[in-house]
Amino acid sequence: MHRxxxxxxxxxxxxxxxxxxxxxxxxxVTMRVQATGDFESVRVPNALDEDLQVxxxxxxxxxxxxxxxxxxxxxxxxxxxxxxxxxxLSFTPVQVTSGVPLSPTAPTDLSLYELxxxxxxxxxxxxxxxxxxxxxxxxxxxxxTLELARAHRQPTRGFDQEEDVPTNDIxxxxxxxxxxxxxxxxxxxxxxxxxxGYFPRHGxxxxxxxxxxxxxxxxxxxxxxxxxxxxxxxxxxxxxxSEAKPEDxxxxxxxxxxxxxxxxxCEQRRLDSSVRYREPPEMSPDLTMRPFxxxxxxxxxxxxxxxxxxxLVIGTGPDETCKGITHYTxxxxxxxxxxxxxxxxDYRATPPDWWPCPQAAQ
Amino acid sequence: xxxxxxxxxxxxIARTAAAEGPTLATDSFEYxxxxxxxxxxxxxxxxxxxxxxxxxxxIGAGVTFGDCPLRWGARAAWVTATESTRAWMVxxxxxxLRVTGSAQHDEGRGSFGVRLxxxxxxxHETRTRNQGARAGRTxxxxxxxxxxxxxxxDLEAVVGLHLLGPWLLTVSGGPSLAVVDGSLHTxxxxxxxxxxxx
Numbered sequence: 369m370h371r372x373x374x375x376x377x378x379x380x381x382x383x384x385x386x387x388x389x390x391x392x393x394x395x396x397v398t399m400r401v402q403a404t405g406d407f408e409s410v411r412v413p414n415a416l417d418e419d420l421q422v423x424x425x426x427x428x429x430x431x432x433x434x435x436x437x438x439x440x441x442x443x444x445x446x447x448x449x450x451x452x453x454x455x456x457l458s459f460t461p462v463q464v465t466s467g468v469p470l471s472p473t474a475p476t477d478l479s480l481y482e483l484x485x486x487x488x489x490x491x492x493x494x495x496x497x498x499x500x501x502x503x504x505x506x507x508x509x510x511x512x513t514l515e516l517a518r519a520h521r522q523p524t525r526g527f528d529q530e531e532d533v534p535t536n537d538i539x540x541x542x543x544x545x546x547x548x549x550x551x552x553x554x555x556x557x558x559x560x561x562x563x564x565g566y567f568p569r570h571g572x573x574x575x576x577x578x579x580x581x582x583x584x585x586x587x588x589x590x591x592x593x594x595x596x597x598x599x600x601x602x603x604x605x606x607x608x609x610s611e612a613k614p615e616d617x618x619x620x621x622x623x624x625x626x627x628x629x630x631x632x633x634c635e636q637r638r639l640d641s642s643v644r645y646r647e648p649p650e651m652s653p654d655l656t657m658r659p660f661x662x663x664x665x666x667x668x669x670x671x672x673x674x675x676x677x678x679x680l681v682i683g684t685g686p687d688e689t690c691k692g693i694t695h696y697t698x699x700x701x702x703x704x705x706x707x708x709x710x711x712x713x714d715y716r717a718t719p720p721d722w723w724p725c726p727q728a729a730q
Numbered sequence: 731x732x733x734x735x736x737x738x739x740x741x742x743i744a745r746t747a748a749a750e751g752p753t754l755a756t757d758s759f760e761y762x763x764x765x766x767x768x769x770x771x772x773x774x775x776x777x778x779x780x781x782x783x784x785x786x787x788x789i790g791a792g793v794t795f796g797d798c799p800l801r802w803g804a805r806a807a808w809v810t811a812t813e814s815t816r817a818w819m820v821x822x823x824x825x826x827l828r829v830t831g832s833a834q835h836d837e838g839r840g841s842f843g844v845r846l847x848x849x850x851x852x853x854h855e856t857r858t859r860n861q862g863a864r865a866g867r868t869x870x871x872x873x874x875x876x877x878x879x880x881x882x883x884d885l886e887a888v889v890g891l892h893l894l895g896p897w898l899l900t901v902s903g904g905p906s907l908a909v910v911d912g913s914l915h916t917x918x919x920x921x922x923x924x925x926x927x928x
Contacts, residue, residue, distance in 0.1 A: 384876035386780045386822075386855050386910060393817040396865035481817065483861045558864065578866030 395479035397579040399554065399614045401502055402475040403541060405623035412506075412538050412626055419507040420540070421467035422478055422621070423514050424554060425632065426488045426500045427544070429566055430460035431641035434666035435681065435693065444661035445681070451659045452519075452683030452693035454631050457547040457592060459501050459567070461635055463488060464514045470504055475618050478502065480579075484556055490566040493559070497575055499567050499582075500554040501544035503632055504621055508536035516635040519692025522653035522682055524646040525713070535633075535689070541621045542632040547592075550608060552583045552619050563601065570601035572609030581617050583610045634690035644704030645679065647713045648696045652722035657685040662725035665697075665706065675706050678725045698727060761892035763836060765927040768794040768803075770900050772923015778811040779824045779851045779882065779917060780910045786811040786824060790921050794832065803830045805847055807921070818857050825852040826919075828884060841890035841898070851882040851908055882908035884919055898925040 401422050411418070436453035440446035463484075470476050489496040505514045515535035544551040547567060555575035563570060569584045585608025587595075595602040610617075638644070660682040665675040680696040698715040701708035716727050771791035778786045790807030807826040812819065828847030835842050855876045862872040886904035893899055903920030 384855075384878050386853060386876055386878050387857060387874075388781055388820055388822075388855070389813075389815050389818055394859050394862070394867070394871050396859075396861060396867065483864060578864070 393481055395481055396483060397614050398477050398479040399502065399581065400475040400618045401470070401478050401504075401543075402618050402620050403470060403472065403504055403623055404620050405541075407472065407540070407623050410540055410623050410625050415506060415508070415538055419510055420470040420472065420504060421507045421512075421514070422470045422476060422502060422504050423467035424465040424478065424480060424500045425461045425503045425514065425516075425542075426463045426465075426484050426498055427459050427567065428462035428488070428639060429490065430458075430636050430639045432456040433638075433641050433643050433693070434668055435643075435663065435695075438666045438668070441663060442661060444659070445663045447659045448661045448663075448681050448683040448693065450683075451685075452681070452691055454634070454691045455546045455548060455589075457589060458631050459542070459544045459546055459551075460639070461501070461503075461516055461632060464503075464516060466513050467505070467507060489556075489558065490564060491559075491562055495560040495562045496558050497561065497566070498556045499544070500556075501542045501632055502552070502554060502619055502621060503539060503543075504541035504623065505633065506538040506540060508538060514539070514633055516633055517689045518635055518637060519684060519690040520688055521637075521692065522646075522694040522696075523649050524696075525649045537633065538626050539630045539633045540626060541623045542629050543619050543621050545629050545632055547586055547602075548588060549586045550584065551586060552581060552621075554614070555580045555582050565601065568601040569604050569609065571603040571606050573611045576611055576613060579614050581610075581612050581614050581619060584608055630689055631691065637692075643695055645695045645697045645700045645706055646704065647700055648680070648698065648715065648720050648723060650720060652720075653682065653694070655682065657687075659683045660724075673707065677706065678727065680723070680725050698723070759894045761839060761894060762896065763841070763892055763927065764798075765896070766795060766797055768801075768898075768925050768927040770794075770898075770923055770925035772900065772921050774807045774809050774919065774921045776809060776906065776919035777917030778809075778813075778822050779826075779880065779906075779908045780853050780855065780878075780915065781811055781813055781820060781822050784811040784813040784822075786822070788824075790826070790923070792828075792830065794830070798834050798836055799843075801832045801834060801843075803832070804828065805830055807919075814860065817860055819860055820858075821856045823854040823856075825854075826882065826884075827852070828882075832888065834888070839892040841888075841892070843888045843890075845884075845886045845888050845902065847884040847886070849882065850879050852877065852879050853910075878910075880908050880910050882906065886919070890925060896926050896928045898927060899923075900925045 484498040488498045517535045544553040557575040561574040584604045587602040592602045662678050663681050667674040677697050682694045684691050702712050774788050774790040776786050778784050786809035788809030792805030794801045794803035805828045810823045812821040828849040830845050830847040832843050832845035858873045884906045886902045888902040890898045890900045900923050906917045906919045908915045
């Protein structure tokens with residue numbers, strides 16, 4: 369009797385389904401996203417049959433090149449800088465997760481199935497954080513993800529051409545466009561929180577452990593400059609700050625003209641403010657609709673040396689997806705440097721016919 | 731110097747042993763066989779019962795009754811395997827329970843046979859969401875478990891070698907079948923162990 373009861377107990381106890389590696393994968397976090405505004409009013413002309421999606425785009429630190437923040441030496445340089453330099457406090461994307469179709473009328477659930485990798489986290493292993501922008505885009509190529517674009521560079525001679533990333537995807541909105549605007553960002557935090565210059569929210573509360581949705585009102589470039597001079601972080605208005613669990617909030621993303629938000633989809637070739645100077649080509653680069661200027665090599669207060677060359681700088685055209693500046697010099701070195709023992713090219717004696725600049729500063 | 735002396739001494743010992751000739755005879759270690767009860771146990775390796783990949787490791791034991799050539803008995807084994815994908819880390823612990831029947835032939839110190847085992851395997855499955863703890867997941871969002879008894883059977887070749895007295899070295903292995911969620915799941919199992927046959 370007892371043996372039979374024991375056998376029956378074993379059989380009855382073991383009646384669950386074994387799932388193994390199959391079955392639905394549990395998301396690590398799910399956010400609710402809702403687009404606001406009228407899409408038709410911001411639609412790019414002739415971009416019909418839209419495939420609107422929303423994706424998580426992780427950000428990285430980025431420093432603008434010196435030409436973009438030193439006072440311009442001429443109106444032509446100012447025009448070129450305006451056309452080729454992005455907002456120095458822009459959100460800078462580095463990695464995109466797969467997108468999900470965006471419902472135009474109701475909140476859309478956006479789930480993450482993997483944590484940001486270690487190279488996306490800023491800080492030490494005991495206190496690190498990553499921030500992401502939730503980006504609405506028209507997936508024109510139906511790839512299911514947002515392809516990050518790069519600024520187009522004018523042709524060069526000597527180096528291999530840098531690859532431009534062709535993308536037709538159109539960004540129509542983002543929860544985090546720049547630190548100069550109000551933002552809602554996805555935060556992922558491990559360990560304790562240490563305030564740094566990585567998309568700072570000085571004056572706001574700390575990100576919650578693991579995932580959270582943070583908001584902040586933003587600060588002006590002037591505030592950032594003044595704070596930097598005082599060796600501080602620019603402050604946010606505490607009234608604009610919030611920290612919430614992703615499941616407790618709906619992230620509202622206004623639809624905007626793509627010209628206002630497309631830099632969210634532009635990855636940067638260099639993150640450390642360094643410049644790659646290029647060898648001028650034999651034929652003139654295409655300067656149609658692209659502002660250009662002759663400019664000195666910017667010298668900052670901490671630089672040990674200064675260079676007397678005059679460079680040709682070319683900005684991007686109004687229809688190009690990403691902003692960027694191409695730098696040409698008559699003398700240059702491998703890897704785009706200006707100073708070396710054996711220059712890679714030297715056209716000071718025989719500049720190209722189209723070269724519009726003087727050879728050296730007067 | 732000391733190393734050279736050691737090498738020289740080793741050579742002399744080896745020469746002496748060679749001169750004396752073999753001293754190990756077949757009956758140097760006496761054994762006895764023919765008992766009607768055999769108890770064995772050892773290390774078990776095999777394919778997991780329900781996982782599609784991996785190697786299960788554990789221990790097993792059994793008892794066999796009867797005279798040669800036909801015998802019957804019961805066996806139990808406990809093995810575990812842990813495998814991962816990008817999303818899941820799955821641990822399966824299998825308790826294999828079998829009633830066995832075997833045909834056996836003894837030849838000198840050796841014992842050769844085929845053993846058929848039928849019964850069930852109690853599978854305990856634990857699924858842990860990879861990265862879930864770092865993401866702050868808890869409860870069933872982080873880990874789930876299940877328990878299932880599945881019908882199973884093994885067909886094993888069994889080799890025993892009488893070593894000393896009632897003690898044997900045993901090796902067994904062969905294919906295994908289980909019905910998991912209505913589908914037939916093939917695998918294999920093997921055991922290396924010792925047996926006691928008074």
